[in-house]
Amino acid sequence: MIHYRKIYKYTLLACLALSMSCNDQLDLKPISQETADNAYNTASQIEAALTGVYESFQSSQYYAWDHVIFQDVRSDNNYAGGDNTEIFEFDNIDVNTTNSRIMSAWSSIYNAISKANLVMEKAPLVEEGITDERKDQIVGEALFLRAYHYYTLVKYFGGVPLYTAFISSTDPSETRKPRSTVEEVYAQIINDLNEAANYLPDTYGSDASVNKARATKGAVNALLTKVYAQQPVPDYSAVLSHANAVINSSAGYVLLDSYDELYDGNHYNNEESIMEVQYLGGNEGTWAPQMHLPPSLSGDTWRKFTTPSQDLVAAFDAEGDYIRKNASILFENVSWVDEYWGNTPNSSVPFAYKWRNAGSWASTDDQYIFRLADIMLLKAEALNELGQINEAATVVNVIRTRVDLPDLTSDDMASQASMRMAILKERRLELAMESNRWDDLIRYGVAIETMNNVIDVDLRTNQLVNYNIDENDLLLPIPQNEINRNPNLEQNPGY
Template structure:
């Protein structure tokens, strides 16, 4: 095959794999000839171009992955919510019978790798921007923010699919000399989970020195990297709970605190607050938050219908504070086997229908409970209970005691369920703690009957299939077992 044809297929593969618009720059030009497309170390020349890359990075937080899929993936696959809407792709997910041809799964693959590609453009090329207006310190901060964001997206991807490709180069062009490198980036093979976590940790640890302080909640900061480091060490195949405690120690010295009033987290009047570590800015930023309409409103049946189990958990605990902020009941024009039309629940943490909704990626209560989980694993039951009680007391609930490992994990999971419902966390919490099969195979309907599809969940289906379209496009990809 001539190099010119190879170039065409490589670039076409990049478009399909990453879904980026930049590929059209090549496909819309003159026909491919024997002239190789030159790979430049300086495709971006000015400080303004570099800053535009950073805008693209943060505008990616307004993608469909964040507006809808992240929350659906984390809640509708768990005991927090039922599927809600009638989309067959979403129903597959919620009923643990995802097919490799599921459009949502392919969409999320494209989103995550597209967002990773945006990070790679900064990491690969910003250092070479010749414009003196882009200072060395600004370049270092840009790269640190991009590395942290890349770590975040790889962290999401590895939890969804397990072994995944590691793409660290944004392909701008190709020559005969760079063919092998470009091929490995455009048609990558899957790497073991351990390699993925190694890259994530390397990105985060390397980013820390150049990250800014925590004043801007809408940008990546030192606090965001510390929080992610704690989450990653708690989740990787061989968790390091001492590291979780170490990084949450540092996080606790960064000036964060719980808001006294739980509902102020979600009422739209207290954005960028003391509890926020990293937040998507739909209020005055460049992102219009349409995702609210996916979860609330009586014009059609919305996604993430609160489960009977969640509502019962709030009621049994006497937790009216968090229930009121998390679930809204109203009359609607439909009914199902879970709820009557006269009193139908909606997820209520997203409620601003003006497009100005703000969304937490990381908040302090989550990390306090993760720290408690690590302390339980390390045998500090008294210290763990004290952390849980901080979160409970804010909700007006009394203290708990923790008597042992199993008791502690169960109580912390229960607390995380009440505290973090509809924040995209539950599915990943259950997988991290090894409780997914035990809890989710016992999901129930409104009459206390185990859901008919609960038995579909197996250990293999705790991971998603690699999208079939990606396998069709990339001969180096293999499928997860069971699909």
């Protein structure tokens, strides 16, 4: 099996064949049927096209950076930092319909979906140099990727247009679809993943850098675990079933003994990892770590982004959770003025520390798409919601033991409600800055309460920050450019 990082050289071929820009900006010009028919006749061509779908994880600004902004900066975990007015909108939970970051995410993700649809259409027709088994796997990988991208869209925007076939027409009836309902999008995601599970293996062999880069049955079950929990009416029996499928997989996922090794840059593609975005450095590096690492590690002195919040640091300290705190956050004195951590130069300011190698804008630090601890905590959540409080606590305690924390208390286990809050807190500390916090607050139904109760003081004015969010703030706006282009789209309420 060819690892998608190792066939980057084919991506240009894929992009040319697709008549798409590799910068993942949505190209509204359909690919002609003649071009598509001539481009996918051999195994190398269809493998290159599949690589182009995976490469969307690397080339898109969303998957390199904005997922942290949409999740952690938008929540109580991080401040915007930096000086970008559009990121301040996420920090303030007051996002404008013309914010370019939502347009970039929307277009990049739909571009990836279009690539996946084309691969699914063409893979079964390839005859030269490929087995039927491999063609099925390629379809399974594309199904998984399409499902992942629609899952991203439905969480942030609600119901979105569903494109489940490759479009080679300019007919507005095909290109300008209305929004499907949230329930319809989740149903499509689940259907895609169930079909993908029929085609994908537990592993592709013994090379971890392949198994953690490509869609596997473990990745399918991990995503199904999250989907069944996050959908409007959670199905916790299904959450439990798919979490157990991950935990018991023959792929052998296990927690690392050291929490810090998850992020030290020397242990990517580890046994806890289920799937991760791969970076090699150079042209295949990620620029994201340069955006948030402190001067001592980044080599520059400008103000950085995604500053950990007072509330997050206090949560680590209140729990005595210094192993995860020190692996997640690094304090350093800085030359600039920070409105939350010190209104004078040379104040000590925290930095996001889960990606530690700036690499001069070409870091080799991977990003986890799924890792086992996340799935275990979702299992605990499901057990608790199914009335099995003691069993849920047992799972959480395994996570806590790794970071030298005591077992949950009797107060934590006193009721389903108290256990629910204990699991939510555990997820926050375990997964801080891994793009889960906003989803968790939404799923637990506490986003409005949590954000309106955050006590943040702007040191420039000594005034409390009033987030003042309501139901309309729980979704992001549909990008105005898309509404202008597609009159069948309706904007989310409140925008």
